[in-house]
Amino acid sequence: MESNGAGRASRPAGTRERILDASGELFRRRGYAATGVKAILAASGAPYGSLYHFFPGGKEELGVAAIDAGGAVYRELVESYFGSGADLVDATRRFFEDAAAVVRDHGYADACPIATVALETAGSSEPMREAAARAFESWLRILERRLVDAGVEPAVARAVALELFCAIEGAFLHSRTTRTTEAIEAVGRAATARVRAVLGSLG
Amino acid sequence: MESNGAGRASRPAGTRERILDASGELFRRRGYAATGVKAILAASGAPYGSLYHFFPGGKEELGVAAIDAGGAVYRELVESYFGSGADLVDATRRFFEDAAAVVRDHGYADACPIATVALETAGSSEPMREAAARAFESWLRILERRLVDAGVEPAVARAVALELFCAIEGAFLHSRTTRTTEAIEAVGRAATARVRAVLGSLG
DNA sequence: ATGCTACTGGATAGATCGTTCTAGCGATAG
C-alpha cells in the first residue's frame, strides 16, 4: 500500500507526470496522430517500459489521460478568472486579453490543449471523444454557474457559456492559422459586451 | 496545349478530382496525419502513379490542394447564403440552422472541411497553414463585404465577420465532440441577434 | 503509321509506427 496521492507513484520525480506533460504539449501542438510514442519518450526522457507500465492501454490511454490533464489545467485557469464572486464583465475582458497575449508569446503554437486532438479523434476513438466532451462540459459548467449565481436565467446562462466557449475556440483556430490575435481581440470585445448586456438586463 | 480549364486533365473522368475529393473527405474526418496516402488511393480508386503525377509534391501538396478545394466549396456555400442582396439577418439564421442539420445528418463526422487540418499543421507546414489562412480569409471577406454593403462601418463589419466565423467554428468543435447540435443552435441564435442589432443601429 | 505525351499500375525501398518482451536495477519489507 504505502499510499500517496491518487495511486500515482511520486517516488523518483514523477516519470508518469513527465510523460503526461510531454504528451500534452506534443498533442496540443502537433496533434495526436502526428505525435509518435518515440517523440513523447524522447521529450520526457522515459523509456518504453515506463510508458507501458503507467499506461497499459498504450497511446490511446495516454491520449485520454492527456486530455483529462489538459482539461483540468484549463478548468483551473477558467476558475481563476471566473471564480466565485468575480466581476464577470471584467473577468471576461481579462480572459480574452490574456489569452491573446499567451498565444502570441508562445509563437502561436499553444492555444487550447484539447481542440486539435478532439477534432482528430471525434470520429475514431470513443474514449478520447468522451474525454474531450467531459473537459469541455466542465469548463462550461463553471461559466454557467457563475452566470446563474449572478441572477441570469439558467437557459440564458447555458447559452452565454456556449457562446463564450465557441468564441474562444474559434478564435484560437483563427489565431493559430493566421498567426495573428485579431480574432481573439474581436471576439473578446464582443464577449465582454455580451456578458455586460446579459447582466445589465437583470432586475 | 489543347487547354481545358486551369491546367487540369479532364480527359478520363477526372482522376485528379477523385483524388482531391477522397482526400478532402478523409482529411476532414480523420485529420491529415491519420490519413495515409494508401487510404486516399483506395477511396479514390487511383494508383500511386497518378497521385505523384498530379501532385509531385506528395502528401503535403495534396494537403494544400485539398484545403484550397475545401475552402472553395465552403466559400460558395457562404456565398449562397450571404450573396449580394441577401437579407443578412435571415441568411445568418438559416446558415446556422442548416449547418446544425447537416452536421447531425452526417453523424457528426463532417463539419468544417479545414479546421482539423488547420490545427494539425499550423505549426508544422507553412504551405498548409497559409492555404488554410487564405481559405478562412476568403470566407470572412464575403461576410465583411455584405455588411459594408448594408451600411455597416468597415471596422465593425470586420469584427462581426470574425465573430460569426469563430462562432460557427467553435460550435463545430463542440458539436463533433459532444455529438449534439446544442452549441450550433445557441451561437446561431446569438449570431442572428448580433447581425440584427448591428443592422438595426444604422441611420 | 509513328512518335509524343499523359496517365496508369504496382512493385519496392527505407524509414518509422505502436507494441511486446525479457532482463535487470534499487529500495523496501520480512
Place this chain on the structure above:
DNA sequence: CTATCGCTAGAACGATCTATCCAGTAGCAT
C-alpha cells in the same frame, strides 16, 4: 540476507508509412 515489487531499459517485431521507380497503355498530332 533474501524476496518482492515498482520501475527502468531498450532490443526486436510485424505492420504501415511516404516516396520512388519504371514498365505499360491510351489518345492525340503529324
